[in-house]
Amino acid sequence: MVQNSYPELNIPAxxxxxxxxxxVHPRVYKAMxxxxxxxxxxxxxxxxxxxxxxxxxxxxxxxxxxxxxxxxGSAGIEAGMASVLEPGxxxxxxxxxxxxxxxxxxxxxxxxxxxxxDGEWAKPLxxxxxxxxxxxxxxxxxxxxxxxxxxTGVSQPxxxxxxxxxxxxxxxFVDAVTSFGGSEVAVDEWGIDYIxxxxxxxxxxxxxLAPVAVSQNALETMNNRSTSPSTxxxxxxxxxxxxxxxxxxxxxxxxxxxxxxxxxxRVILDEGLGPxxxxxxxxxxxxxxxxxxxxLSVISDENHRLAQITPVAVPEGVDEARVRARLANDYxxxxxxxxxxxxxxxxxxxxxxxxxxGANLLLLLSALEEILxxxxxxxxxxxxxxxxxxxxxxS
Amino acid sequence: MVQNSYPELNIPAxxxxxxxxxxVHPRVYKAMxxxxxxxxxxxxxxxxxxxxxxxxxxxxxxxxxxxxxxxxGSAGIEAGMASVLEPGxxxxxxxxxxxxxxxxxxxxxxxxxxxxxDGEWAKPLxxxxxxxxxxxxxxxxxxxxxxxxxxTGVSQPxxxxxxxxxxxxxxxFVDAVTSFGGSEVAVDEWGIDYIxxxxxxxxxxxxxLAPVAVSQNALETMNNRSTSPSTxxxxxxxxxxxxxxxxxxxxxxxxxxxxxxxxxxRVILDEGLGPxxxxxxxxxxxxxxxxxxxxLSVISDENHRLAQITPVAVPEGVDEARVRARLANDYxxxxxxxxxxxxxxxxxxxxxxxxxxGANLLLLLSALEEILxxxxxxxxxxxxxxxxxxxxxxS
Numbered sequence: 001m002v003q004n005s006y007p008e009l010n011i012p013a014x015x016x017x018x019x020x021x022x023x024v025h026p027r028v029y030k031a032m033x034x035x036x037x038x039x040x041x042x043x044x045x046x047x048x049x050x051x052x053x054x055x056x057x058x059x060x061x062x063x064x065x066x067x068x069x070x071x072x073g074s075a076g077i078e079a080g081m082a083s084v085l086e087p088g089x090x091x092x093x094x095x096x097x098x099x100x101x102x103x104x105x106x107x108x109x110x111x112x113x114x115x116x117x118d119g120e121w122a123k124p125l126x127x128x129x130x131x132x133x134x135x136x137x138x139x140x141x142x143x144x145x146x147x148x149x150x151x152t153g154v155s156q157p158x159x160x161x162x163x164x165x166x167x168x169x170x171x172x173f174v175d176a177v178t179s180f181g182g183s184e185v186a187v188d189e190w191g192i193d194y195i196x197x198x199x200x201x202x203x204x205x206x207x208x209l210a211p212v213a214v215s216q217n218a219l220e221t222m223n224n225r226s227t228s229p230s231t232x233x234x235x236x237x238x239x240x241x242x243x244x245x246x247x248x249x250x251x252x253x254x255x256x257x258x259x260x261x262x263x264x265x266r267v268i269l270d271e272g273l274g275p276x277x278x279x280x281x282x283x284x285x286x287x288x289x290x291x292x293x294x295x296l297s298v299i300s301d302e303n304h305r306l307a308q309i310t311p312v313a314v315p316e317g318v319d320e321a322r323v324r325a326r327l328a329n330d331y332x333x334x335x336x337x338x339x340x341x342x343x344x345x346x347x348x349x350x351x352x353x354x355x356x357x358g359a360n361l362l363l364l365l366s367a368l369e370e371i372l373x374x375x376x377x378x379x380x381x382x383x384x385x386x387x388x389x390x391x392x393x394x395s
Numbered sequence: 396m397v398q399n400s401y402p403e404l405n406i407p408a409x410x411x412x413x414x415x416x417x418x419v420h421p422r423v424y425k426a427m428x429x430x431x432x433x434x435x436x437x438x439x440x441x442x443x444x445x446x447x448x449x450x451x452x453x454x455x456x457x458x459x460x461x462x463x464x465x466x467x468g469s470a471g472i473e474a475g476m477a478s479v480l481e482p483g484x485x486x487x488x489x490x491x492x493x494x495x496x497x498x499x500x501x502x503x504x505x506x507x508x509x510x511x512x513d514g515e516w517a518k519p520l521x522x523x524x525x526x527x528x529x530x531x532x533x534x535x536x537x538x539x540x541x542x543x544x545x546x547t548g549v550s551q552p553x554x555x556x557x558x559x560x561x562x563x564x565x566x567x568f569v570d571a572v573t574s575f576g577g578s579e580v581a582v583d584e585w586g587i588d589y590i591x592x593x594x595x596x597x598x599x600x601x602x603x604l605a606p607v608a609v610s611q612n613a614l615e616t617m618n619n620r621s622t623s624p625s626t627x628x629x630x631x632x633x634x635x636x637x638x639x640x641x642x643x644x645x646x647x648x649x650x651x652x653x654x655x656x657x658x659x660x661r662v663i664l665d666e667g668l669g670p671x672x673x674x675x676x677x678x679x680x681x682x683x684x685x686x687x688x689x690x691l692s693v694i695s696d697e698n699h700r701l702a703q704i705t706p707v708a709v710p711e712g713v714d715e716a717r718v719r720a721r722l723a724n725d726y727x728x729x730x731x732x733x734x735x736x737x738x739x740x741x742x743x744x745x746x747x748x749x750x751x752x753g754a755n756l757l758l759l760l761s762a763l764e765e766i767l768x769x770x771x772x773x774x775x776x777x778x779x780x781x782x783x784x785x786x787x788x789x790s
Contacts, residue, residue, distance in 0.1 A: 004664035006445045009654055011438055013430040021431045021650055032427050032651065035408040036416045036601050038729050043406055050401045070603070071466040074646040075628040082625070106627045200647060206431050208465070208603055208649035230477070230625035232501045233470040251469040252595060254603030255416055256427065257652065259404055269399035334433050 015360050018334040019150050019178070019309060019348050021200035021207050022355040024260075028205055031263035036255045044255070045247055047262050052243055054265035055211050058180065058273065059195065061187035064213040067243035068261055069234065070253050073177045073198025076210030078106045079234035080173055080194040081144075083222045087111030090137055092170070093144035094125045094161075098151035098340040103144050103175055110230060112141070121341055122152040122311065124304045127160045140170040141221075142193075148179035151339045153300035153311035153348065155179070162191040171218050177201060180211065181268060182280045182308045182352055193218040199257070202280070202308060204353030205264040208257040214240065280307040282392070283356045287349065290365040290388030294372070294379045299346060307356075310349045311342070318375045320344060326374075331367040358392045410755050413729040414545050414573070414704060414743050416595035416602050417750040419655075423600055426658035431650045439650070440642055442657050447638055449660035450606050453575065453668065454590065456582035459608040462638035463656055464629065465648050468572045468593025471605030473501045474629035475568055475589040476539075478617045482506030485532055487565070488539035489520045489556075493546035493735040498539050498570055505625060507536070516736055517547040517706065519699045522555045535565040536616075537588075543574035546734045548695035548706035548743065550574070557586040566613050572596060575606065576663060577675045577703045577747055588613040594652070597675070597703060599748030600659040603652040609635065675702040677787070678751045682744065685760040685783030689767070689774045694741060702751075705744045706737070713770045715739060721769075726762040753787045 016022045037044050055066035069076055081103075085091060091107045094100055096119035107114045117133045119125040125145070134140060143165035148155055158174060165172040171193040176185050180195075182202030187195055193215040200207035214222075214236055222229075222237050229235050233251065241248040268276060284307035288298050297313040300306065314320040320337065324347065327333040338346040351361060365384035372379050411417045432439050450461035464471055476498075480486060486502045489495055491514035502509045512528045514520040520540070529535060538560035543550055553569060560567040566588040571580050575590075577597030582590055588610040595602035609617075609631055617624075617632050624630050628646065636643040663671060679702035683693050692708040695701065709715040715732065719742065722728040733741040746756060760779035767774050 003667075004449075004661045006449060006657075006661055006664070007441075008661075009426050009429045009442070009657060011429050011432055011442075011654075014432055016431070016433070018433050020647060021433065024431050029428055031404050033424055034404050034406050036411070036419050036595075037406055037409050038411070038413050038416065038731075039602075041723065041729065043723075046402075047404070047406075054399075054401060071470065071628065072647050072649060075466065078626065078628045102627070109623055109625055109627055111625075198647070200431075200650075206649060206651035207434075207647045208652055228504055230504055230506075231473065232497070232504055233466065233473045233629070252415060252467050252593070252602045254467060254601060254649075254652070255595075256419075256601035256655075257603055257649070259406075260651075262401075262404060266399045266401055266403075269401070272398075328436065328438075334436065336433075 012332055014332045014334055015363060016334050016355050017349050017351065017360060017364055018336040019350050020352065022204055022350060022352045024206060025204055025264065025267050025354050027267055028260050028264045031259045032256050034259045039253045039255060040247065040249060047258055048243060048247065051258060051262050051265065054269060055213070058265065058268060059185055059187045059213040060189065061213050063188050064215045065219060065240055065243065066213045067239060068258065069210040069212060069239060070251065071210055072207050073210050074102065075234055076196025076198070076212050077103050077175055079236055080196060080212070081106045081110055082229050082231045082234055083236040084142060084171060084218065085110035085112040086225050086227050088113060089141035090115065090139060091142050091144060092117060092133055092140050094119065094130065094146065096123065096125050097121055097146060097149035099149060099175060100146050101340070103146065107144065122154055122299050123301045124154055124156045127164065130161050131164050134164055134168045140168050142171040142173045144173040146175040147185065148176065148306050148308060150178045150309055151342060153306045153309040155304050155306045159190045166191055171221060178306065178308050183277050187213050199261055202352045203261070203264050203268070205260045206257065208254055209261055280351065280356050283351045283358060283361055284310060286358065286388040286391035287351060287361040289391040290361065290384040293383040293387035294368060308350060308352050311346045312349060313346055315377045318372070318377050320347060323371055323375060326371045327367055333364055333367060362388055407727055409727045409729055410758060411729050411750050412744050412746065412755060412759055413731040414745050415747065417599055417745060417747045419601060420599055420659065420662050420749050422662055423655050423659050426654045427651050429654045434648045434650060435642065435644060442653055443638060443642065446653060446657050446660065449664060450608070453660065453663060454580055454582045454608040455584065456608050458583050459610045460614060460635055460638065461608045462634060463653065464605040464607060464634060465646065466605055466629070467602050468605050469497065470629060471591025471593070471607050472498055472570050474631055475591060475607070476501045476505055477624050477626045477629055478631040479537060479566060479613065480505035480507040481620050481622050483508060484536040485510065485534060486537050486539060487512060487528055487535050489514060489525065489541065491518065491520050492516055492541060492544035494544060494570060494572070495541050496735070498541065502539065517549055517694050518696045519549055519551045522559065525556050526559050529559055529563045535563050537566040537568045539568040541570040542580065543571065543701050543703060545573045545704055546737060548701045548704040550699050550701045554585045561586055566616060573701065573703050578672050582608050594656055597748045598656070598659050598663070600655045601652065603649055604656050675746065675751050678746045678753060678756055679705060681753065681783040681786035682746060682756045684786040685756065685779040688778040688782035689763060703745060703747050706741045707744060708741055710772045713767070713772050715742060718766055718770060721766050722762055728759055728762060757783055
């Protein structure tokens, strides 16, 4: 008999066009009903091995160790930083968005000397600025870059900067939280030593896991440090011993979240990486066409736009929070606010994983066509949906 | 169409009499089907507030802040250590089992001077030994103790040691991973400043969350440190800002795991804390009666036995791993091996949360009655089941 005074869970299904979490595939929800068993049992180990193998396919790596850390996306960056950096090490990190700042803060907390290479928000970082900074230092432990800046909607090219890092003997560290699973991430080809992502964006699983790929070079550096790392829970070499062939106990891993990720990766491989990335591009282009037909501006650099996140300037005089609240309450659509220097100035529309569909972007555009005039911003009726439909049909 | 080369998830339901994870209540599995929404949305915040309130009931605290960290149980201890300890701080930690050693290691990684008060495995620590150690130091930042040693099956009394910690101006830190939800944990009455647990033991949820309670005193110490903490992801004051009334964004929390915990806590309050703790005691006593009737020895100190974990000596000549494999493969029952100095010498039988039932312990005893003779250890046929049934009927 139910006797507690807390109400039963009663959450509506929503269209999640925010920066994450995004909608979860029904196959993934179903996988989470798989009975929990022990993390070291013979029946469970193939799940761990399968996830590692599928992550390697999506990370496009044959060289790196792949695994999913038992925490959400931010922990993936911290785990890498805390496992590699020792007090006094020099880390050079690109600074062109909110999540760059987070990476910088995490590196600083390891006692590293962190040098930032500052760029402009909503633009990619110029590799020449990185090169100039690297030349000033005798020894650099790592170069850190955000691949897809969720705060600005910009896709940062990595191959050239990765080459520079190698030339200066530094490890190449990448935050791929928003790109992974929605656009190409080529770990071996780009020469990335440590990269981490999250389960709840383009992988379309619930949040709770941080997939990572770690190069042999990075692992060797972690194993050869002279001081002990500040973390036990997020220490990569110890976690690698569980994900490696001997499956040595480290901590109890989140079994149900791993079932979800296993199935989420199967869904991705069933669609195919190429078709999946094309779908993300196609839908983002249609959304942009629709927004622009409503007179709204997409603020990210036009040659480096992320398909995953579209940052839209809030028109003068419009109450950005009220538009989001109307979308959530009246249309069951979530979009995201701006962060940091973009707070109050932009909306961020996500089209990631399961949420990246033509139907979803048309629904958003038609909702905006109804809401914006109520907020004092007139739009040509039907123009957004028409432009987006045309873009979808033409592609 | 399914085209990937990885098999569909196909995991049998098992009776989880291991040290965790344990069986999950059907209401919890159902709750995990609740659609994922954003962590900052008005529809989600009542889940966060409800979990905090229900955790406060189970922790028996009106004074402490309660929340669930976005990582598995071990991370709860590390978060506390990393948020409080600064390099050079003195931490005095009881050492009487495998998870005491883990706590000690985590404190050391913060650069603290860690002094251990060594006890014997499978016995509680003598408070006099703690008092003698504390008297040697002018300033102690924290006293650390494991409440329920999962490696030895011992329940450690805490109130007296907590009083000593206060007298010496130290914060009282407790690992309640295995006790919380299965036996009394009285945070305010015992004067505990930081305590952490795990979702997958007596709470009977999937692993992935670390419930904690943090006293105002501990929070103040964390806020007034002179160096920045080594962790961003597990930094308690930043996480407290999300769990507090303003719900400030820190990181994306694991939505589905939180749905599970919300429902798991409702299940616990429906049963009632008193009846739940009695059920754990009653079933543990019946299991011990059954094991002893088979001539097996329970190795934990008889006045400090945990209801949650029963440590059983492996009889001479019996292959402990083969017995566990037979239980898993032929009877779909998981039990655990020994850790550290008890590796190879004991089995550990868990009776926690949903798994603590009369039916489960009778099933285990009847399986052992069939398996042990095949391993060369004769047992009086039916004696274990008979003794346990009698204990269950008499209680």
